[in-house]
Amino acid sequence: MNPDKVIEKKDRERKPDEPVKKKRKSNSYSLSIGPIHPALKEPIRFDLQIEGEKVVKVDFELSQVHRGIEWIGTRRNPVQILYLAERICGICNICHSTCFCIAVENIANIEVPARAHYLRTIHAELERIHSHILWAGVAAHELGFDSVMHYTWKIREKVLxxxxxxxxxxxxxxxxxxxxxxxxINEKQVPMVKEALEYYKKGFGKLESIFLKDPVIKSRTVGTGILSRHDGLALCAVGPTARASGIKKDVRQDEPYAAYSDLDVKAITPKDFLGEVKGDVFDRIVVRLLEVKQSIEIIEECLKQMPKGKILHEEKIPKLLAELRNIEGDGIGRLEAPRGEVIHYVKMVGKEAPYSWKVRAPTYNNLLPWGPMLMGEQVADVPIIAASTDPCMSCTNRAVVADGNSEKILDNEAMRRLSVEKTNALKRRLGR
Amino acid sequence: MFEMAKELFKQLFKKPFTNMFPAKHAPKSTVGFLKKVEEGKAKLNEPVPIPEGFRGKIAYDKEKCIGCKLCIKVCPANAFEYLEKERKVKYHLSRCTFCAQCVDVCPVNALVSTKEFLLSDYNKK
Amino acid sequence: MIDALQAIVLIPIIAIVGIFIALLFKGIDRILAARMQARIGPPLSQPFIDVKKLFMKENIVPKNAVKWIFGMMPVVALTASIAVLFYIPLFGFKPLLDGYGDAILVIYLFAIPSLAMVLGGFASSSRYATIGAQREMVTMLSYEFPLAISIIAIAWLVSSTTACSPAFSLGAISIWALVGPLGILGLILLFLVMLFVMPGEVGAIPFDSPEAETEIGGGVLTEYSGRNLGLFYISASVKTIAFAAFIVALFFPGNISNTLFLTGIGAILADALFFLVKIFIIVFIGSTFIRVAIARFRITQVVKVYWGYASFMALFGLLLIAIDLMGVV
Structure with a gap:
């Protein structure tokens, strides 16, 4: 089975008491969006059934950008993997490398200095600011509002x-x-960070009035792409997507890592700002904008509280590598990326390279909610709804069906049969 | 309401945010443009200044190298090749990802991060 | 009235000058849009470069397309766009075909490029183009209604107050002098409606759902390439300035040379410049600024906006003019 092939099950989303709608097949036609399409920043193929302008059936196909990063990782030592992990996703690069670090530190029982915890927090939150502002621009572009895209990306330069x-x-x-x-972070850099935070506090007001008060953006996003709390929980949505549906779920709050246990981080839901939770695209915009504000506060708090001291457990990399070569066991790293919860699983078996490295990017969880979100919406809203979960396809792809020309997908039994066949063929060739 | 419209109107009369590097509009031939700059016929707009501690092209001092292979061990992109005869390494710029882990690990400081970042070239060095 | 020889000489001149001015305005439009977004934008000559490149590129016709419709529609669109120019006063001169057609004819001519895009979209046998063509049709039906109300209101006003024959010629009369204060309010409403119809007419952003790049990847134009796309590109540019010139002719006719006491070649130049400035202001408000300041509407919202708000405004304007006229007459 291809684990990434997800078929939207219409029946599951239907509430039990809702009558089964009769399908009028004659009027609907299929529209394929992607793998390459101006609305999609990364390849994924939507197969939509359309009636007029209304989406009546959603299906999508992943596995268009498999890069085999985990496979490469099992041929490199942990220090090399750090830089590989960064390249899983350009925007959440801190998250992936930190997550891998946490997993390996768990295995090796390495204690991270307190100052390093704070530095990790600062970097992670700067990245969240960057990611959310970048996302706001992409969302505006999907709405056909390029001016806002240029504006947000102009603001983004500061954090970069x-x-x-x-x-x-x-x-x-x-x-x-x-x-x-x-x-x-040295003394010279602290004022610079603070100045940038001030800049964003000011810019935040402007972004807020642009996104939350513009009548056209409002009319396009309010009530569009609704993900109910029930669906969000059932389909395991994570990050801002889940929080916008009123699910108070945030790794920073639920299972604090780095310096978050010292800081009072609360999961943000639209309830804090709007007073009610709808779970629509507008709510997801609200949550992300509020999180930018939250990140600014977290960084300020970190700069205030940050203790002095070491920033590395072991400064000599060869010594660290020797230490990591001898460890055995498996560890899990969890953290809250801008898009949601990232999980890295690492298994070390006393060798230089890990025996196994498994990454679960947040987009993977946020794909299934597309089903209930897109159902019954207009074609015009497909891009903004798809973008509202901030999807990152290449982070998500970890399996690929390489048999490109045929439709068949190999299951366990077929794989076993093929491998037996191949072994026999090899035996014959070797003359045994 | 229509906050963006106000902002846009203001921006109409401001200088564009874009840094005009290397020229206002893309020259027809970059090489030709650079040649003109050298001759003093055209002006090159400066790139955005880079901060202290920027990780640019890595400078390799072959004299200092002791051939300890540590850089080969930590390099995530296999940018270093060990030269058996000389007992030194060879640095492949085209493979480098500029993480500067080798700079951190080098015991004799034979590898240093420079601020150089304009690296595209016609010559395969 | 003109003789045939004069027309044969003037038609190509107007067409070429019209295309040149249209592409020049497109360049200005792009620079201004970029400046508003704090970008530098392309050089002024970019539309010319684009057209040149499109004409050099291979013209690809999809396998399943209805080839003759697919290939003919860009030509039809461009011809109709240029034909509009002959019925509108340009550069302070009388329309070339003065007396042969009126404002009502111009509305029909404006509809032809859109219809050509609809047919071309359906003929290209692409799903995206089909959706785009459907949307183009719906958009057209939506904006034609307030547009027609506005034009007919003005036509009725002119025909009932002046000695002009019902087929009045554009640009001859200043309509503001024909009405009282209430009528002026009505005319202002009609003018706003026309400005609001403009982005829909020229396919600029809040109403560009037929092309909607991020939704249906170019819509009606998805399958067009090379020379055909170039023709549509020119057609859209010409239509923009033609519509602006149409608004100018309806609401702000008149020349500046009399006010400045200029004569001879100076007067002609001053009038031409004045005309360009007027068009520029209309294009800036009606296309460039709206295009960058508003997000794209859904197709259902397009219908709501045009049939709801714009039509209501136009009808109200018509009512005001009617009340005013009843009082006057």
Missing amino acids: DVMEALTGNRITKGIMMIGGVRRD
Whole structure:
């Protein structure tokens, strides 16, 4: 079975008392959006059944951008994997490398210095600001409002500059290290970070009035792509997608990592701002904007509370590598990426490279909710609804059906039969 | 209401946010444009300044290298090749991901991060 | 009235000048839109470069397309767009075909490029184009209603107050002088309706759902490429300035040379410049600014906006003019 092939089950979303609607097949036709389409930033294929402008059936096909990152990872040592993990996703690169660090630290029982915890928090929150602002621009573009896209991306430059100054690079920052972080924030950089935070506090008001008060954006997003709390829980939505449906779910709150246990982080739902939870696209915009504000507060708090001291568990990388070579066992890293919960599973067996490395990116959970969200909406709203979960396809793809020309999908039995056949063929060839 | 419209109207009379590097509009031939700049016929707009500690192209000092292979061990992109005869390494710029882990690990500081970032070239060095 | 020879000479000149001005305005439009978004934008000559490139590119016709309709529609669209120019006063001159057609004819000519896009979209046998064509049709039906009300209101006003024959010629009369204060309010409403119809007419963003790049990847134009796309591109640009010139002719005719006491070549130049400035203002408000300041509507919202708000405004304007006229007459 292809685990990534997800078929929308219409019957599951229907409430028990709702009558079964009679399908009028004659009027509907199929529309395929993707794998390559202007609305999609990454390849995925939607197979929609349309009646007029209304979506009556949703199906989508993943596995268009399998990169085999986990496979590459099992051929490299943990320090090398850090940089590979960063490249799982350009936007949540801190999240993936931190998550991998946490998993390995769990196996090796490495204690991370307190200051490093705070630094990790600061970097993670800067990244959240960046990601949410970038997303706001993409969402505006999907709505056909390119001016807002240019505006938000202009605002975004500031946080990129800060990240570049703190880490030495704009996007793939390469700041995480197993047992801490690679670079400290020095006294000179603190005012710069604070200035950027002030800039965002000011910019936040403007973004708020643009996104939350613009009548056209409101008319396009309110009541569009509704994900009910029930559906959100049943389909395991994570991150802002889940929180916008009123599910108080946030790893930072539920299972604090890094310095979050010292900070009072509460999952944000639209209830805090709007007073009610609808679970529509507008709610998801609200949640993300409020999280930008929350991140600013968290960073300020971190800068205030940050203790002095070491930032690395072991400064000498060869020594660290030798330590990691001897560890055995498996560990799990969980953290809240801008898009939701990231889980890394690592199994070490006393060798240089991990025996297994498994990544579950948040988009994977946020795909199934597309079903109930897209059902009954207009074709015009498909891009914004799809974008509202902030999907990241290449982070999600981990399996691929390589037999491209035929429709068949190999199950367990067929795989076993094929491997037996191949072994026999090899035996014959070797003359045994 | 229509907050964006106000903002847009303001921006109409402001200078564009874009940094005009290397020129206002893409020159027909970048090489030709750079040649002109060298001759002093055209002006090159400066790129956005880069901060302290920027991780640019990695400078490799072959003299200092002791051939300990640590950089090969930590490099995620296999950008270093070990030269058996000389007992030194060879740095492949085209493979480098600029994580600067090798800079951190090098015991003799033979590898240093520079601020150089304009790296595209016609020559395969 | 003009003789045939004069027309044969002037028609190509107007067509070429019209296309040139249209593409130039497109360049200005793109720069201004970019500046509003804090970008630099393309050079002024970008539309010319685009057209040149499109004409050099291969013209691909889909296998399942109805080839003759698919290939003919861009030509029809461009011809109709240019034909509008002959019935509208340009650069302070009288329309070339003055007396042969009136405002009502112009509305029909404006509908032809949209119809051509609908037919071309259906003929290209692509799902995206089909959806786009359906949307184009719905959009057209929506904006034609307030547009027709506005034009007919003005036509009725002119025909009932002046000695002009019902087929009045555009640009000859200043309508503001024909009505009292209530009528002026009505005319302002009609003017706003026309401005509001403009983005729909030229396919600019709040009403560009037939093309909606992020939704249906170009819609009606999905399968068009090369020369055909180039023709549609020019047609859309020409239509933009033609519609702006139409609004100018209806609401702000008149020249500046008399006010400035200019004569001879100076007067002609001043009038031409004045005309361009007027068109520029209309294009800026009706297309460039709206295009960057509003998000795209859904097709259902397009219908609601045009049939609801715009039609109501137009009818109200018509009512005001009627009340005013009844009082006057």
